[in-house]
Amino acid sequence: MPTVHFTDAEGAVRDVQGNTGDSVMETAVRNGVPGIVAECGGSLSCATCHVFVREDCLAQLPPMEDMEDEMLYGTAVDREDNSRLSCQLRLTDELELFVTTPETQV
Amino acid sequence: MSTNAVEQAAPAAQAEGATPSSTPARTGLLIIGASQSGVQLAVSLRALGFDEHITLLGDEDHRPYQRPALSKEFLQGTVESESLIFRSNEYWAEHNVDLVKGEFIVRIDKNTDGSGTAHSSSGKQFPFKRLALTVGARARKLEIEGGDLDGVLYLRNADDALALKARVGDASDVVVIGGGFIGLEAASSLQKMGKNVTVLEFGPRLVGRAVGEETAQYFLQAHRSRGLDIRLSVSARRFIANDAPGERRPAVAGVELEDGTVLPAQIVLIGIGVIPNTQLAEQLGLTVDNGIVVDRFALASDGTTVAIGDCANMPNPVPGSAPGERIRLESVNNAIEHAKVAAYSLTGRREEYAGIPWFWSNQADLKLQIAGLCNGYDRTVLRRDEERGKFSVLYYRHGQVIAADCVNAPLDFMAVKNALAKGQNIPAEAAADAATPLKTITTDS
Numbered sequence: 332m333p334t335v336h337f338t339d340a341e342g343a344v345r346d347v348q349g350n351t352g353d354s355v356m357e358t359a360v361r362n363g364v365p366g367i368v369a370e371c372g373g374s375l376s377c378a379t380c381h382v383f384v385r386e387d388c389l390a391q392l393p394p395m396e397d398m399e400d401e402m403l404y405g406t407a408v409d410r411e412d413n414s415r416l417s418c419q420l421r422l423t424d425e426l427e428l429f430v431t432t433p434e435t436q437v
Numbered sequence: 438m439s440t441n442a443v444e445q446a447a448p449a450a451q452a453e454g455a456t457p458s459s460t461p462a463r464t465g466l467l468i469i470g471a472s473q474s475g476v477q478l479a480v481s482l483r484a485l486g487f488d489e490h491i492t493l494l495g496d497e498d499h500r501p502y503q504r505p506a507l508s509k510e511f512l513q514g515t516v517e518s519e520s521l522i523f524r525s526n527e528y529w530a531e532h533n534v535d536l537v538k539g540e541f542i543v544r545i546d547k548n549t550d551g552s553g554t555a556h557s558s559s560g561k562q563f564p565f566k567r568l569a570l571t572v573g574a575r576a577r578k579l580e581i582e583g584g585d586l587d588g589v590l591y592l593r594n595a596d597d598a599l600a601l602k603a604r605v606g607d608a609s610d611v612v613v614i615g616g617g618f619i620g621l622e623a624a625s626s627l628q629k630m631g632k633n634v635t636v637l638e639f640g641p642r643l644v645g646r647a648v649g650e651e652t653a654q655y656f657l658q659a660h661r662s663r664g665l666d667i668r669l670s671v672s673a674r675r676f677i678a679n680d681a682p683g684e685r686r687p688a689v690a691g692v693e694l695e696d697g698t699v700l701p702a703q704i705v706l707i708g709i710g711v712i713p714n715t716q717l718a719e720q721l722g723l724t725v726d727n728g729i730v731v732d733r734f735a736l737a738s739d740g741t742t743v744a745i746g747d748c749a750n751m752p753n754p755v756p757g758s759a760p761g762e763r764i765r766l767e768s769v770n771n772a773i774e775h776a777k778v779a780a781y782s783l784t785g786r787r788e789e790y791a792g793i794p795w796f797w798s799n800q801a802d803l804k805l806q807i808a809g810l811c812n813g814y815d816r817t818v819l820r821r822d823e824e825r826g827k828f829s830v831l832y833y834r835h836g837q838v839i840a841a842d843c844v845n846a847p848l849d850f851m852a853v854k855n856a857l858a859k860g861q862n863i864p865a866e867a868a869a870d871a872a873t874p875l876k877t878i879t880t881d882s
Contacts, residue, residue: 370770371769373520374505
């Protein structure tokens with residue numbers, strides 16, 4: 332079962348088991364992970380599901396498309412090299428993903 | 438699940454003489470309406486430490502779900518219904534929120550202290566200490582001949598979307614009535630699914646007053662170039678039934694226009710706006726005027742009931758708007774931000790609406806993002822990058838940027854939204870050069 336480890340800006344960790352095929356954002360929202368807002372519900376319109384991906388996990392993820400890249404310039408906390416929008420990250424069977432949520436999303 | 442603490446705190450219900458076994462527990466807060474704003478209210482209250490029991494009641498037989506995908510990804514079958522669900526059952530259980538599905542509230546008895554009892558059409562009672570109305574809006578009906586034919590559909594909730602999906606396979610021709618966001622989103626989706634789609638718009642341009650003239654023109658050309666048949670300034674006179682014998686309910690076969698033209702249609706989808714649900718508020722004696730009238734803290738005229746989201750008419754929250762100006766906003770963003778205001782209000786804090794209203798609409802490969810509200814503008818600035826398919830309009834009032842419509846231009850959208858939130862400006866002259874990133878020319882006031 333895929334697992335996502337969410338660390339918030341204060342360092343508190345929340346481990347959430349997800350379903351293959353769901354996005355990291357959906358997994359977070361359904362379980363009430365507070366650091367993910369996701370106003371637009373995953374249609375790549377709001378940039379409020381920003382996460383920082385642990386460096387060694389980046390290679391497992393799908394490449395970034397232009398629209399996500401542009402949206403990341405509008406996040407509430409400035410993007411970093413390891414920034415992604417969690418609505419674009421789909422869980423795969425054995426994925427174990429470590430992400431940190433920013434201090435704020437809006 | 439009701440807790441013992443809540444049951445003990447229900448003397449009013451017991452005093453009415455009901456037997457304990459049939460006496461429903463009195464909830465701390467009854468939220469009527471389990472869509473975006475109702476869900477957000479419950480979630481925000483728990484985040485603020487509100488510790489009273491919450492009942493989140495909806496009239497649909499579905500767990501609370503997100504609506505925007507109904508006209509897009511859900512209709513096209515690219516998302517599962519499960520992924521539209523807002524929160525897992527476990528979340529609600531862990532947070533002491535009772536989810537009540539499929540109950541339609543028809544009457545509310547309310548006391549001056551804000552407590553009362555809601556009665557559903559199935560005869561159930563829901564006693565509460567405080568009440569929140571997050572009752573949304575319903576689709577405006579097109580009352581013409583044939584409006585009750587099988588296949589004449591609306592798209593407001595999941596059942597509507599399921600009914601539409603169930604028919605799509607058998608249809609080759611679809612007529613969409615209404616060239617607003619819902620109509621154009623659904624039309625784009627249905628066209629992508631291989632249907633022959635015609636959009637009929639009563640007005641002289643698309644998307645009504647939600648966007649400016651240039652944006653409406655852009656969408657008209659963009660959709661037409663993608664093969665969508667859009668007809669402006671036309672109206673349907675009647676829906677024509679097919680004459681197949683033996684059908685229990687006659688089905689639609691076509692749409693007759695005012696000029697006599699008949700368009701074949703096995704599906705007619707009507708998207709001509711919504712009407713706020715104010716029946717309960719009226720029955721409660723609350724002030725109603727294009728929605729339930731609320732103050733800056735989301736309180737209705739009785740001073741205790743909160744009303745938020747599509748159903749609420751509130752003071753315009755945009756910084757710099759005219760004193761006393763009121764507005765009713767139909768958007769996900771407003772449902773969320775307004776719910777936060779109400780959550781503060783219910784926990785005894787006074788926080789005004791934060792943030793700039795924004796909207797989005799995805800139609801075919803066109804991603805429209807709107808920041809701010811463009812009413813009252815005196816100047817527009819166009820930014821157009823034909824090569825990359827980007828298009829933005831910035832709206833100005835007295836030299837100050839107040840809004841923007843952005844198509845496939847998230848950088849422009851974000852720049853304007855952020856500037857508005859920070860009270861900054863983007864000088865019009867410099868903004869006209871589409872090659873200049875707006876972020877680099879933003880100024881303090």
